[in-house]
Amino acid sequence: MATIEEVAKEAGVSVATVSRVLNNKSPVSINARIKVENAIKKLKYEPNMLGRNLRRSESRMILALLPSISNPFYASIIQGIEDIAVENNYGVLLCETSSKSEREMLYFNLLKQKLADGVISLDPTIDKNNLKEIGIRYPFIQCCEYDEDLNIPYVAIDNKLAAYKAVKHLISIGHKNIALINSDEKFLYARLRKEGYIEALQENNIEVDEKLMINCDLDFESGKKAMKQLLKSNESLTAVFAVADILAIGAIKAIKEANYRVPDDIAVVGFDNIPMANMIDPALTTIAQPMYQIGCTACKMLIKKINNKDETIENSILGFELIIRESTMK
Amino acid sequence: MATIEEVAKEAGVSVATVSRVLNNKSPVSINARIKVENAIKKLKYEPNMLGRNLRRSESRMILALLPSISNPFYASIIQGIEDIAVENNYGVLLCETSSKSEREMLYFNLLKQKLADGVISLDPTIDKNNLKEIGIRYPFIQCCEYDEDLNIPYVAIDNKLAAYKAVKHLISIGHKNIALINSDEKFLYARLRKEGYIEALQENNIEVDEKLMINCDLDFESGKKAMKQLLKSNESLTAVFAVADILAIGAIKAIKEANYRVPDDIAVVGFDNIPMANMIDPALTTIAQPMYQIGCTACKMLIKKINNKDETIENSILGFELIIRESTMK
DNA sequence: TTGTAGGCGTTATCAC
């Protein structure tokens, strides 16, 4: 592999001039430029980024922290992050934490070791102490799930409003006994969506019934189990709002297994609009977050922060959309 | 941020000694070691990997090339790759090609620029010329889909045998009119799975009928469309083998929309065992590839190759499993 | 067992 020095020799100029051509910043005579370009071609020279990175003290890598890549919810967000990153000459380092703070630490070390220039965290289970320590020392953006106290910029949607609209939709088509399948309320989004659910009910003078609310883990089986339990203890239930599609899909399976029909007997609304929502039978009514946009926005915010560490980055609240499909259509 | 030099000064030793402690390779007196360790703690020193990487001429990054992260098929494989990578002190660079060779090139440049030490390609659409050029010059492993001619190591399952077993299963429960929904036969796996399908039929003296075979793109909608077409032109059809779960799931949707039942009227077998296969109704019979293992194996092979560029790496053929679920149970 | 010093490949600061 040729080095800048060999190129300089071949072109009959100094390494400085070659570097100038490479970065094509400071002015170079047309003559020198041509000689250098020819030499580069001839030697098939490719700059060694290890040298450049050391010199510039940057890695041009971005950490994307997520609990698990197998959650389809993250796919489009990551796509957005990647597209913007590539556009700006950054690479994306994939970091699955499996919600283990030890893995998290490992990845945060990359920052300290200069192997990454900043972080976008999609991980709601992130350790608060870590977040505090890292979030103020390094460029850091929280994505979808965030901690309000810490003054670390985030991008998200208005979760409360979105949940409100979802439940409102159920009410508007005549439902009154509406269950809530929620995830763990240690997550901010879970608390916010519950608030939205409650507000919609109260606004329509529907009594909020503790027996209609249930919390569970964030996967298909848990959603199924939760629904089974709800069916057992609530005979008059006619609709369900699940705070995640994957829970809603589990719920639908449980409803079918109990020999009820969706939506005829029980209507179901999810949240996220994962691709699967449109593939199952019946297709799922859900809240669509602008995933790709969220990813793009987060990445843009991060790069801005990397480029100017002292700048204050404003939070972004993006829009959402209620998508009505078969699971709530009579 | 402290440097190795400051640590040396603080500890009252030379930078060489600090480096020795850091890499804890060559012998250091217990006395010196303790002084250095204290200094490191005191200064909160973290080695700057940019310096180390330049010196060692390695990046400790692995490229994982995939067409799209939103294909759930890849999730576990990537998990496997990541786990082994982290274990060996490598980072995984996520590379979505969107099946564009221009993006591919971009990522391959990272190799030339020393920003990545090797590649695992999960992308069946990879450009053959690129593959040839890069695959012989840099550590490269092909994963799941591969090119046989090029003498680049790969890890995969026996696709032909797996398809054979899948179709055999349909035959064994009494089906004779079995359709094949295949993807584009420019892909090796598509050709191999078709071979398996044909072999199973022939072995049981079932006539191979061109009208029962159809090719389409690799997504839900395409599977649905393909099935619709099959239903239109084949009245006696009682079973379908789709070479990917996502196609099978599309097919099931089409079957239901045509008011047939699965499996009572038409049985369906997929391929991949993506998580969704077990969530839909009816749950899908499918071939499970050992995804996580595939990822681990690929990554181990790659690291071996990186560590010893002259070593010849043997291909790996892993096992698979036929998982029988509701979609083929009467 | 330890220290000195050179070099990895770039970029940036100076003079000219």
Added chain:
DNA sequence: GTGATAACGCCTACAA
């Protein structure tokens, strides 16, 4: 516009 040259932070002969 251009060329020397000193960093960037680390590792590793080589010498002691």
